[in-house]
Amino acid sequence: MSQPTLDPAASTPRDLHEIESEITELAAHIHAAMYRLLELVREFDQREGWGGPGLKSCAHWLNWKCGIGLGAAREKVRVAHALKDLPKISDAFRRGAISFSKVRAVTRVATPENEDYLLMIARHGTASHVERLVKQYRKVKRIEALEQENQRHALRELNWFVDDDGSYVFRARLTPEQGERVARAIEAACDENDSDLKNVPAETSDAPAVDPASDPIAARRADGLERLADAFFASAGTGESPAVTGGDRCTINLHATPDTLAADGETADAELESGARVSAETSRRLACDCGIVHWHEDEAGSALDVGRKTRSIPPAIRRALQRRDQGCRFPGCTAHKYVDAHHITHWADGGETKMDNLVLLCRHHHRLVHEGGYGVRMTAAGPKFTDPTGRTIPPTAETRSRGNVITLKRQNRGIGLDIGPETTIPLWEGERMDDGMAVEGLLQLE
Helix, strand or coil, X not given: CCCCCCCHHHHCCXXXXXHHHHHHHHHHHHHHHHHHHHHHHHHHHHCCCCCCCCCCCHHHHHHHHCCCCXXXXXXXXXXXXXXXXXXXXXXXXXXXXXXXXXXXXXXXCCCCCCHHHHHHHHHHCCHHHHHHHHHHHHHHHXXXXXXXXXXXXXXXXXXXXXXXXXXXXXXXXXXXXXHHHHHHHHHHHHCCCHHHHHXXXXXXXXXXXXXXXXXXXXXXXXXXXXXXXXXXXXXXCCCCCHHHHHHHCCCCCEECCHHHHCCCCCCCEEEECCCCEEEHHHHHHHHHCCEECCEEECCCCCEEEECCCEECCCHHHHHHHHHHHCCCCCCCCCCCCCEEEEECCCHHHCCCCCHHHEEEEEHHHHHHHHHCCCEEEEECCEEEEECCCCCECCCCCCCCCCCXXXXXXXXXXXXXXXXXXXXXXXXXXXXXXXXXXXHHHHHCCC
């Protein structure tokens, strides 16, 4: 019986130059596709296509729907909006001539005045060259700011007052150093998933980017400041994790009647210690996971009887709930710190404080369930959420076709992009970049 003969050509390794050309050409196609992706992200964000169900920003949508880490998603949203005002960098990126790594770096400092200069560096240098230039340029600017620090130090202040409607109004003037710390802390607190921030992929910058202006950033910063207060009270109190301590993070005195807390009650609002009033539904949310004191008063407001303080959710149940849910259970949410235990049927309406009537929700989604018209019910498979129209929110993102390399090349060529093996290769010939001269050239363009 004869043995089959082997085709010598089939076992011959491909020519390395051919492999190299295919790699560089495909890389350029990927750069061009990334530009198209960011262009779509910018339009999607501007039109708030991500706005629901219960999602907080375009970055959170990318995290849920596309599997992109929150830090990387924020960077993509930031770069997408920055490119809008940088037509020359955008055109080079669109043609696959420069990579996302270079674009991400230059958009941190690029302006219409220095765009040509930065593009020249990006085309003639490596990503390392670009990163180093941007880093050193920003360092020079920081030194200039530091020279003015002593002049601003004497002007630092923080004041607040209670407005006519009971809202607290803060006004602060901080030194650059103080402001940087506070601003970064608030920005970090705006994202409740700290683990994603610590595990930012290599393609992202070291500093988390701020969510775009289409998200109500001022409101999110107010929430972030509240979380900083929660973190302080948690560390200054029992030392327990904020996820476990629940309503004991700090004490806010809310005077509410049983009728206010009942779902079918007629009382419109309740009163805080400061005299400000909050709606009945807000009162129900605050009472979901808190300490309770039964305080009986006469019509004149004098105390007749003050009961002992009890917890709406005992610590043992709170710990078991934390172990079961591991964080906010709202679809697509990754928050696991500063979460509240929500009574699906409120205790004021006779709901029991037991596991199958409780679910962990972050502050954002807890408010949506109470004040935003969203619903939740417990099923054998876990909690199911509905939007204000009653539509069930799917627990996971839909699965769609991810495309392939051939389709990518065909689409790029179909829109007139002439991409080849040499498109994305830098024009660098191995010479050393004069960092001082490069930074000086950038400073002269201010």
